Structures are given as C-alpha cells and as structure tokens.
Amino acid sequence: DQQVKQNSPSLSVQEGRISILNCDYTNSMFDYFLWYKKYPAEGPTFLISISSIKDKNEDGRFTVFLNKSAKHLSLHIVPSQPGDSAVYFCAASEATSGSRLTFGEGTQLTVNP
C-alpha cells in the first residue's frame, strides 16, 4: 500500500533555517491531509492539516502547502528549532471513509544547534 509516500527517510537542517518535508499521494479521492510529529515512545501528535479546497494553511512556524494537480504536499517549518527534531508523518483521508488515515513512512527530522 503506497498510497501515501514520503521519499526522504531523513532530513538534517541547521537551527534557524527552513525545514521542508515532502509527501506524495496517489489516491485522487484523498481530500484531507494532516501532518503529525512523533517522538520515540510516544504517540503521533497532530501538527497541522489542510483540506483539498485550500492550497496553503499556516499555523505559527508551520505551513502546509498542497498541490492537488501534482498530488503533492509539503510541510515547511521556519525557523527550525532543535526541539523540532522528531519523525514527521504525512497522513491523508477520504471524505467517504470518514477519518481513516493513511500514513506515509515518516521522515526523521534532525535540527542541529
């Protein structure tokens, strides 16, 4: 099941710089997208979401961009902080199945001081 794919298993950035995490999907029925952050031995924590009627949603340092034609979304974190170091999961759902989420593999973000 490769409906949601995060091609970069890891990303390393310097503190203060921008982190860009990418996610691609194949199911054109997906219309709601979320980003979760996960620390070791903890559950995923909701970060930000976007519905398919928008192409951008911003919340503080976090912005999610959605390109429906390319079936691509990205999460921008600026400025990045060492506390942002975690695994970031992209997830998607279809309106018809409620909020059953399909997750990507995750990207390990490391923000270096």
Next chain:
Amino acid sequence: EPEVTQTPSHQVTQMGQEVILRCVPISNHLYFYWYRQILGQKVEFLVSFYNNEISEKSEIFDDQFSVERPDGSNFTLKIRSTKLEDSAMYFCASRAADTGELFFGEGSRLTVL
C-alpha cells in the same frame, strides 16, 4: 489539555494468549480508532468505531481482533490468540464530531514471544 490515555504501556505475552489493550479517549469525542505500527513500518489503520459499532475495519482486523466500549469511558482492543506478527505498537485515537484531526494516545507496546 485533554489527552487519550492507554494501558498498559508495555505487555509481553506468549503466543496464543489473549491480550486486551485499554484506552480512555478524550471525553467529548465520538469517534474511536485503533492503529498499529510494527517496528520499522508505517502506522496502519486497524478499525474505527462510532455509535457503539465498528464503522470500518482494515484487512488486518481479522476474526482474532475485536473492539468494545464496555462503559462510557473505555475503549478496548482484544486479540484472542496472539501471533508473533502481532508484536507492534498499538495506538488508540479519538476524534471530535466536527473536526478531521485524530488525537493519539502514547501507545501500548505488545511483544509476543
């Protein structure tokens, strides 16, 4: 801040034994979920539950699995006869009626020997 709580945090069991994982969802949430993550793999959907019945289940959720909401606060996942491949982190999640965001618990690690 309200949170989803899960018990036990870690359970070790022998193959063939029954296991019950417990969850207390956020109190005003109406939709409940179980997901699991096998080590090194994606977070996978197991089952969703609404209005005292299963609303959707994945192909993973076979006859060995069951869910129950025995009272107004608990939501349980039972595995009748555990297999080695059931070893995973099991996450409970809940959602309010008017949002698409799932809130996850910290997970229960199941180790089947």
